Amino acid sequence: MKSDFAYCLYVTNPQYLCNAVMMLESLERVGTRASRLLLFPDTWPTQESTPTPTGKLLAQAQHLGATLQPIQLQHSTTGEPTWADSYTKLLAFNQTQFKRVISLDTDATVLQSLDELFLYPSTPVAAPIAYWLKDRTLSSQLMLIEPSDVEFLKIMDQIQHHKDTDFDMEIVNNLYGDTATIIPHRPYDLLTGEFRAENHTLYLGDGKRTWNATRELQNAKLVHFSDWPIPKPWLASEDDIQSGKPPCRSDDDCRDQDAWLWMYRDFSLRKRRICDQIPER
CATH class of the missing domain: 3.90.550.10 (Spore Coat Polysaccharide Biosynthesis Protein SpsA; Chain A)
Structure with missing residues (x-):
């Protein structure tokens, strides 16, 4: 190949x-x-x-x-x-x-x-x-x-x-x-902003489907960081992330928030590991 x-x-x-x-x-x-x-x-x-x-x-x-x-x-x-x-x-x-x-x-x-x-x-x-x-x-x-x-x-x-x-x-x-x-x-072009949206009709494309943040993140192959006006993850402060995170839908349903925070924190962890600590060769 x-x-x-x-x-x-x-x-x-x-x-x-x-x-x-x-x-x-x-x-x-x-x-x-x-x-x-x-x-x-x-x-x-x-x-x-x-x-x-x-x-x-x-x-x-x-x-x-x-x-x-x-x-x-x-x-x-x-x-x-x-x-x-x-x-x-x-x-x-x-x-x-x-x-x-x-x-x-x-x-x-x-x-x-x-x-x-x-x-x-x-x-x-x-x-x-x-x-x-x-x-x-x-x-x-x-x-x-x-x-x-x-x-x-x-x-x-x-x-x-x-x-x-x-x-x-x-x-x-x-x-x-x-x-x-x-x-x-689905599953090739998912925006992070989808996890902050209230209506997922455009993404799901079928009135028979229901939104499940955990499932969509597990199925996604590529996720694009797009959460305007929240800065891109390499520019966003902790305050930006905390103020912009999706709310929990109820006391026991924070799947949107958990998925969204995971993407931003995963990015931050990988950036520190891959770019900020470049090994000597």
Whole structure:
């Protein structure tokens, strides 16, 4: 499997490099068999040339089986700065050394192997629906991509002629919104914010299903940290977490709260173990 398929992660700043290394550790821990590819800015010194924290994290990524690939960041000079480098994600379409890649955002946690997605029927793009939005929209948090020169030229044309409000998700939807193969969001694209929601109809998708936080977390393969206005877990303070945690539904039902707190605390523990205590090699 390794020669044809790869998990593709991208980073645009040192903080997200830590997240990427955590993702690589998770991919190894859950037993994925595909190759791992890490795209990082070509302006960064490599681990061979400097013992900086960034260099050590790159060395850690390599130790976890990742191929390191320097790339030129794809910036947006207009629009919301939070996603100004999000076009870099779309360089996954250019990784033609692989037959298929799974592109993953790094503000997420891999809980189970995703290898079975590589065996989907051939299609340029497969992705979940962003179930939390009212309009039918592909989510770009997880994408199964068949890299090709033809598709990458389409992507680059969209980047060069984008609207101010267009970022990676808009470009993916402009090109593939009507033709992409749909990956079920259950269990492949669960938001942490779902555990804070009062209504789970959009996520469950069927009036016959009932919400059970423990079951959904056990079944989930990928969880994306999205709890606006609560900061991302590497930025959230203990006060942020305590004030933002879901309430118990009753005196004896704190399953939403327990599941949500576990995800944030698990992230914090793994960050300290993987990124904050980098072993010397």
